[in-house]
Amino acid sequence: MASSVSVMPSGTKIFTTMPDILFIPEFIMMLWGCFASSGTGNLQHVESKMDSLKFQEILGENVMLTVRKLKLGCHWTIQQDNDPNTSNSTKAWLQKESWKILQWPSQSPVTTVTEPNRKSLDVGYHGISVFFYLSAAVLLANVTISKLGQGKVYQLDIAAVVKAFIVTLLYWIHAILSALRWKSS
Structure with missing residues (x-):
């Protein structure tokens, strides 16, 4: 007796199958946000294409404000996706800021x-x-x-x-x- 197993779509097939087609509006609007165990941080609507300079600007405007708002003091660590395609300028910018960054493998x-x-x-x-x-x-x-x-x-x-x-x-x-x-x- 053969059993029918539905295979999850991948690649461009996600744009043609239910319920996966429902996440298409996610591509229309981009938000950047952060949170900590003590509460939610700033939320930033990204109005233009997110390039490395825009990402650095958003981090610069929001991370320290959130640290102060949530009263984290100097005991906080930033975690990001560690995308292997992170630009050299963003890596240098993060290093210049001297923020403690959680090291973990990208796309493990x-x-x-x-x-x-x-x-x-x-x-x-x-x-x-x-x-x-x-x-x-x-x-x-x-x-x-x-x-x-x-x-x-x-x-x-x-x-x-x-x-x-x-x-x-x-x-x-x-x-x-x-x-x-x-x-x-």
Whole structure:
């Protein structure tokens, strides 16, 4: 008796399958945020292409503000994705700032990813993502409320808030449909 196992899509197939197609709006808006065990830090809407100079500008404007806001003192470590394509200028900038950076392998491979493991990872990832997207959307809404009456800036922030909540809703639907796909396999 043959069993039917649905294979998770990869590559460009994610743009043509449910529920994976629901994360396409994520590509429309980019947010940078940070958090610590003591609370949430700054949230920055990235309005242009994220290049190394823009990334350095965002870090420079937000990290130390967050450290002061959360009263972390000198006992904090920054963690980032450690992308092997991180620019030399960003590496030099981070070194100049003398921030303590968590060293961990970039894109470390998972050695035994079987189809059932991939599905459970997919469900877990999207479940956690819903929580973080909702947190980011609420923070962005809170910041936007404080800008009430600032004309164009307020209008742009309202648009960003609406997009953030739409992306959160789509991620939530994706998480539910991923869980159903996982359960049915």
